[in-house]
Amino acid sequence: MQFYIQNALGGLAYGSLLFLIASGLTLIFGLMRIINLAQTSFYLLGAYIGLSLVTHGWNFWLASLAGGIVTMALGLAVYSAFLHRYHADPLTSLLLTLGLTLILDDGILALWGGDPHSISPPAIFAGSLTFGTLVFPVYWLVVIGISFAIAAILFLTLQRTMLGVMIRAAVDDEEMTRGLGVDVNRAFYIVFAAGALIAGLGGLLGGPITSAYPGLDGELTPLAFAVVIVGGMGSLGGALAGSLIIGLVNAFGKALFPELSYFTIFVPVALIMAFRPQGLFGRKL
Amino acid sequence: MNDAQSACLELRGISKRFGSLGVLDDVTLTVRRGERRGIIGPNGAGKSTLFNIIAGELPASAGSVHLLGRDVSRLPAHRRARAGLARTFQTTTLFPRLTVVENLVLALQAHSPERFHLLAPRSRYRARDEEAVALLDRVGLAGCAEVLVDALGYGEKRQIEILLALAQKPQLLLLDEPTAGLAPADASLVTEMLKRERGGTTMVLIEHDMGVVFDVVENLTVLHHGRVVADGPLETIRGDAKVQEIYLGGNL
Amino acid sequence: MSARRRWIVTIVAGAALALLLPHLGVPTFFVSLLTQTWIIAIAAMSLDLLIGFVGLVNFSQAALFGVGAYAVAIGATRFHITGFAGGLVCGMIAAVVTAALFGLVALRAEGPGFIIITIALNQIVWGLAYQWVSVSGGDNGITGITRPPLGPFDLSSNTAYYYVCLAAFALTLAILMTVVRSPYGLVLKGVRDTPRRMRALGYNVWLYRYSALLLSSVFAGTAGVLFAWYNQFVGPVDLSLDQSTQFLIVTILGGIGTIYGQLFGALVVIFLSNELSSITQRWMLVLGVIYFAIVLYAPGGLVVLVPRLWDRLRGKRVAVVPAEHP
Numbered sequence: 001m002q003f004y005i006q007n008a009l010g011g012l013a014y015g016s017l018l019f020l021i022a023s024g025l026t027l028i029f030g031l032m033r034i035i036n037l038a039q040t041s042f043y044l045l046g047a048y049i050g051l052s053l054v055t056h057g058w059n060f061w062l063a064s065l066a067g068g069i070v071t072m073a074l075g076l077a078v079y080s081a082f083l084h085r086y087h088a089d090p091l092t093s094l095l096l097t098l099g100l101t102l103i104l105d106d107g108i109l110a111l112w113g114g115d116p117h118s119i120s121p122p123a124i125f126a127g128s129l130t131f132g133t134l135v136f137p138v139y140w141l142v143v144i145g146i147s148f149a150i151a152a153i154l155f156l157t158l159q160r161t162m163l164g165v166m167i168r169a170a171v172d173d174e175e176m177t178r179g180l181g182v183d184v185n186r187a188f189y190i191v192f193a194a195g196a197l198i199a200g201l202g203g204l205l206g207g208p209i210t211s212a213y214p215g216l217d218g219e220l221t222p223l224a225f226a227v228v229i230v231g232g233m234g235s236l237g238g239a240l241a242g243s244l245i246i247g248l249v250n251a252f253g254k255a256l257f258p259e260l261s262y263f264t265i266f267v268p269v270a271l272i273m274a275f276r277p278q279g280l281f282g283r284k285l
Numbered sequence: 286m287n288d289a290q291s292a293c294l295e296l297r298g299i300s301k302r303f304g305s306l307g308v309l310d311d312v313t314l315t316v317r318r319g320e321r322r323g324i325i326g327p328n329g330a331g332k333s334t335l336f337n338i339i340a341g342e343l344p345a346s347a348g349s350v351h352l353l354g355r356d357v358s359r360l361p362a363h364r365r366a367r368a369g370l371a372r373t374f375q376t377t378t379l380f381p382r383l384t385v386v387e388n389l390v391l392a393l394q395a396h397s398p399e400r401f402h403l404l405a406p407r408s409r410y411r412a413r414d415e416e417a418v419a420l421l422d423r424v425g426l427a428g429c430a431e432v433l434v435d436a437l438g439y440g441e442k443r444q445i446e447i448l449l450a451l452a453q454k455p456q457l458l459l460l461d462e463p464t465a466g467l468a469p470a471d472a473s474l475v476t477e478m479l480k481r482e483r484g485g486t487t488m489v490l491i492e493h494d495m496g497v498v499f500d501v502v503e504n505l506t507v508l509h510h511g512r513v514v515a516d517g518p519l520e521t522i523r524g525d526a527k528v529q530e531i532y533l534g535g536n537l
Numbered sequence: 538m539s540a541r542r543r544w545i546v547t548i549v550a551g552a553a554l555a556l557l558l559p560h561l562g563v564p565t566f567f568v569s570l571l572t573q574t575w576i577i578a579i580a581a582m583s584l585d586l587l588i589g590f591v592g593l594v595n596f597s598q599a600a601l602f603g604v605g606a607y608a609v610a611i612g613a614t615r616f617h618i619t620g621f622a623g624g625l626v627c628g629m630i631a632a633v634v635t636a637a638l639f640g641l642v643a644l645r646a647e648g649p650g651f652i653i654i655t656i657a658l659n660q661i662v663w664g665l666a667y668q669w670v671s672v673s674g675g676d677n678g679i680t681g682i683t684r685p686p687l688g689p690f691d692l693s694s695n696t697a698y699y700y701v702c703l704a705a706f707a708l709t710l711a712i713l714m715t716v717v718r719s720p721y722g723l724v725l726k727g728v729r730d731t732p733r734r735m736r737a738l739g740y741n742v743w744l745y746r747y748s749a750l751l752l753s754s755v756f757a758g759t760a761g762v763l764f765a766w767y768n769q770f771v772g773p774v775d776l777s778l779d780q781s782t783q784f785l786i787v788t789i790l791g792g793i794g795t796i797y798g799q800l801f802g803a804l805v806v807i808f809l810s811n812e813l814s815s816i817t818q819r820w821m822l823v824l825g826v827i828y829f830a831i832v833l834y835a836p837g838g839l840v841v842l843v844p845r846l847w848d849r850l851r852g853k854r855v856a857v858v859p860a861e862h863p
Contacts (some may be wrong), residue, residue: 035649082833090649091594095789095832098782102825110819218779222660225653233649259671262664266657273654274642340737366739378734380727391727394720395739403721403752404712410720453738 002134007251013140013209015247016147020202021220022227022239023154024195030171030234031191032087037097038078040217040224041104042199046071047212048112050204051119060122064204071200072193079192087188101217109214119207139208146205150198151240158236167191171234223250226269232279241281292354293318293457293487294339299348301334301511308334309511312348316457321488323498323519326508332491333375335508336459339489340372341365353456367396369456373449375465375491377442381435385426385445388434389417392452420452424478440471447478451486458482460490464497476500555703559696572699574800574807575706576763581787581799582713583756588785589794590717591749592729594652597639597659598784601754603776604662605632605761610679610771611672621685621692625762632758633751635662640750644743647732659778666773678772682765692766702763706800709756713796716752725749786828792838801839 025039050067054060078100086093120126121139128135158164169177170184178184203212210216227246231238246265253264272280294316301309309331316322324332337343339350341362349358357365380388390413394400399410407413421427424444429437434445447463463479464472472494479501482488492498498505505522507515515528522528559568580602587593608631612618618627643654666673673679684692692698716722724745727735732742765771774780783806791802806824813820835842 099829106821266661274645362736406718
């Protein structure tokens, strides 16, 4: 029993981190057909920036917000300089985000070196909770809480604001929405910026769980894509459900079948993609 | 010959729904061999959907499609093409980055084993290219043989669109608004092309331009809200009061 | 000089140079890099067949390549398949079988869906290589693969192996250039550009995509086998997503839809990553920027860009036929 609860909590914590990456991935793809391979590099960049600020004495939360904002600025710069022209061209935009990944990865390596950095959570959350024989870090719950709060903000924005209505309409039918006089391009900028912000902000927040090291982004990318496949491309609710599912499958797969844990994630993912391309929660394409 | 043998295309009770939206409702019609049939109806009547169902691009929600007496309802589009069906598209659907000859060769070699030949360059297949040029010559386009389709004018593209379907030597030819968007001079070129094919190929034509319809077809089916409201020889339909009311606005 | 003459002269000169190079006193290091170039170019050409002629951006090309490499390694260390032909066939079959399975899954999707699913598929194979230690050796990979002799020729010297890889490259180039110009190649281009019309013409679009994937895997697997013998080692990095990315970059840099362009892509990537790394640690950054610029400003790749720059340098304004770009 303890084994299951332990892994379930760890999986949910990891999954809620994946949501911070995958929410941007799925919205950016759903809205502008850009497969943003650099989304996990944004996460890693946010982690390193946040880490540097923390070592300079910044407050953990402020540092993580700052990491998000710097990442967002970078994302916006790249989007407005290059990417915005290719939103209808999935191949070119993919190739460009791939190039961006190469540049970011090497830039990170140049600035912060190749050593892995472990990141400690803020002191008040550094402890562990103990229930009988069950022991787990408090910070897991914090990460789950923050991710759900961010998810709630995203949902409310999509459901309750004018901007959200515009975005949802443009995901459904861009041409029609443009025809109605909606400034869809503005929605593109906002969604790309939000995606980069949340991923960048997630970097330091997730740091105590994932650490920060060159190549982390490359490890997270397939998982983030798995989330988007499971949840359905363009669906925020799907991304949340998919994140938690992938987080749990990842945790239990690693615990139960250590030699085959990638198999246990990606075989179902490939099958879902093949037989239910709209994902488990997406509408039929 | 009995009915089943002489029928080129037979639709039995075709219905199509997209979610809660019914697009076609119990469409039944028979096109004889050698017949030239027009399908008319206001926008949204379900004409293009019907074509997509006949050609196998969309599954019908109910009903069956019979081609030359054979039930093809379960065959994918390419198998129906191999069974003798060819179609053109309302929006030009060619290979823009290939030359005109290459476009035609794709149609001409579609049923030949050479489509799988991969270890000899196409320059060994001169006869195919000549066949394509001969087809072009028939419509006076031999001069564009080596031009990329992308570089052609719209009128020429529409002609190639039809020529590709003719190159398939079909038993049944579906033409989806062949003159859509054409200037009158180009439209009459297309009409001439179609008239030249009369007698041989069975044709089903969707068209908004009544001039073209009356020039090319002999029988008409009128679709309205996904149902067949009238079906018969041109002259009968012309006089049909119901048709005049819903579609032709009474001024025929 | 006519374009055709210019071509023939370039090819003959290039071939002569490639044949003589190991005897011109160049450092062995250089010969070794060129050997690597031939191998990577084979893999990139196999990818260009898919991207440039069928419109399938396959992110699992490294899996096909790596499965070929692992097959020859496992065959040699476990099953005593140590001959040249035996190893090569082993690798090819492994790659084709993998592609046959991948195709069943991935080809149910098109466009972006195909891209994402092949990322997942590549990750499955990488995960197996990385984690299934009892078979693959895990992170340590498999060592102790020796280059088998080819008939009477001993391949243990770098020069001998250089010629084997050069020959494999030339053969792949000749075969793939013929394929893309064949009637079948024309069908592939049709499938790439307008699958809907191809179906209306009577072509089984799925079958062509599938067969092209299998054909591509033969060459990807061959490259993998050659790479395993070249390094005398295989590891998970050979079939990682990073390796797929490298193939993709080589293919894009060289010029999509050209086949021969991938040689230039491979030359640039291999030499930049090795030569540049001795000058600056930031070769990846340089490569990334070059790649980014080419995608943005010269989507036809180096084979379009270089002649254009050359002609401009000589003050000529010659229309360059753009390479095909999907």
